[in-house]
Amino acid sequence: MIAARRLAVSPLQLAALASAAFILLPLGYVITLALSADLSVWHRLWTTRVPELLWNTVSLAGAVALLTLMLGVSTAWMVTRFEFPGRRLWEVGLVLPLAMPTYVLAYVYNYLLGFGGPVEHLWQMVAGPQARIFSPQSFWGVTFVMALDTFPFVYLLTRSALLSFNVSFEEVARTCGASPLRRMLFVTLPLLRPSIVAGVALVILYVVSDFGAVSLLRYQTLTYAVFQQMTGRSDNQAASILSILLVILALLFLLTERWFRRKSRFYQTSGRFRAPQRIQCKWVHTAALTTCLSTVIGLAFGIPVSLLVTWSLSPEALAILDARFFSFVWNSALLSTLAATAGVVVGLPLAYLASRQPTWLNTGCLQAAYAGYVLPGPVAALAVLVLFLKVLPFFYGTVIVLIVAYVLHYLPAGLQSLEPSIQQITPNLEEVARTLGLTVRETWRRVTLPLIRNGVIVAWVLIFLQTMKELPATLLLRPVGFDTLAIRVWLEASEEYYQLAAPSALLIVLVGLPALVLLLSRDWRAA
């Protein structure tokens, strides 16, 4: 009996093992490269660049995490707990920044807040001709841009947790006489913690691995330095050494996050479920909420998009809208679709096994999948390039190489949503299905998949959106004649051709919007 059961799961197990091994290959390559470096290279890096880079990276991640935590949780709270005119609109609007690549936001704010830019002009009219505003090319500038762009991760996961939150927990607390503040601090927030932590985790990993925004804002992080080492020198050892530091940093962080989540796992045990009653707002509250929300969305989406539209309508920009341009659109959309689908197919077995049979092997496979996210984009790309040339030369120069790099890099983003969605269904449901005579396959199809469907959709959309915006791997691996919209933005924006970068940037945003609508579709409740 036991043997039969083992046999039945083995294909899944095999798939998980194979993907984990494949994902680990690039990491292995980078570690080998770093370890084969001469000690003097390590010493040189350590005495010159590392302290600054480490500090810059950690402090940026910390500041952005804090800011997104505040922005994300408070906005999620506003749209789930209050009822006011326009609520549904804001609910959707808060996700929009996800369609906005960080480097686009960076290049827009570089213009707006930059030296001699429009905001400075306004400010100088108020405060005198010598007055300066804070530069976007500074710690706080980068923090501001990154937080505006990534808070929807926290918002989304918190919101969905709040929506699927069984209000009876709070009711019990109320009947016991707990005040609203106590209920929030000791009942609601702890229950939301896994989702919030997952959201902040996404943010931190995103910040640590970001390349586009920090390079446009000239803020030195480890990932940026890795890219500079790789593209400015003809050996990649220094780059791989810096990558190892990044990997260690990210590992430390992921372990902490795991520990947080281990300590708090909750199951919905009964079918009785009631969403919390929303508080009906008077006009004062409505005005306050509307001001808050419109400021956030305006800064993160409204202002940048209106600027992009203006730029796109300029004659210089309109001149580049030819057939070549539309091939970039097609390339981007197709690549993202393929990468997202591949990501979900690879991710599901990993998340499922680790959650249902948390043996060291399965958990290990799942953790291995996170390797791609901690490996900086440029280095992952280099590793993929070398591995393909050595192992599968036939596929070199094809789109497959790019897709492998994307899956490697963005699988964790998908897993962050697949995992909790599987964890939220009690294993009892599946066990019952099996006792009632369903086969493993039928159980999957009729019980598990429908229950986790929303998690799968979210995972797909997250990978889709991120691939759409991806830069460093695409820069290094794209086949000849296969530019994407992101590449076009990068090529033009880094030369400060604001108008010429705008149509591509705007289109990345527009193509991302349907995906976001899917994310917010009516029946979606769990992430």
Place this chain on the structure above:
Amino acid sequence: MLFWLVMPTITSAADTLTIYSGRAERLIKPVLDAFTAKTGIHIELLSSGTTELVNRMKAEGDRSPADLFITNDAGSLELARTAGLFRPLNMREVERAIPPQFRAADNSWIGLSGRFWIVVYNTTLVKPDQIKSLVDLSDPTWKDKIAIPNAGSEYLQAGVSVIRASLGDDHTKKFLEGLRDNAGTQVYQKSSQIVDAVAKGQVALGIVNHYYVYRHLATQPAAPLAVVMPDQQEGGMGAIMNVAGIGILKHTPRVENAKLLVEFLVAQAGQKIFADLDKEYPLHPEVKADPALVERKSFRAALVPLTKLAELREPTLLLIEQVGMR
């Protein structure tokens, strides 16, 4: 669908050339378009960083889809040559058009245009006689007033190599340390960004390739920008010169088309397009540079041969890293 996935995206049609280019796309595409218009040979262009492309070609080896490599630094071209990526060329057109000091010994790469590493300054903030030599820029009086390219940029590496060859390591190190301190966080990835910062008065001066200044002035003639051709004083090392150039990859099956392109680029007409469009100094002795530029005959260039840039590069990188430049 599957077919599309598995097939390389470029067709190996006979009338197509694939070019890896480390130059800003805006500076090279019009020239290539002119070639396509003339010959009907279609060009697939992959624009990226120079060193990044050399790395990529090395990794790709014989599988590289590239037929030609165009870039903005003789050092990188020479590196690609020593890595055995190029094919030597025997073409009378090249020998006639481009003087030998601007080509590889075996003609496996050919310079197309000359550029000088100059000091650009904001005329409202700096007087022209305040700077004579690049070395002056390490003086503490320029603290927080200088914009420089990042450590990965090939022309910084080439420039520092020439300074090392002219002044020695100790002087160069002091110079770099001063420059690092004076620049602070004003370290840029692109020359155009530096010129922009100087034009706006965000910094007083910057080190860039000369043509970025003239391109900026061509679109915004009122910008308060001017150029110092450095190190022209008595006994000075001379201005630092580099070339943009082209090499034909060893394994390309489309040698004839590649030769046609090289021929087009070195001929007077091609050189003229370069000169007018990019504001670089044409290498063809009979083609005139843009009249806005400093007359070429009026200043000296440093004497370090371009072919030495590659071997100078590794120790230069070491020095740059030791100093801890970004």
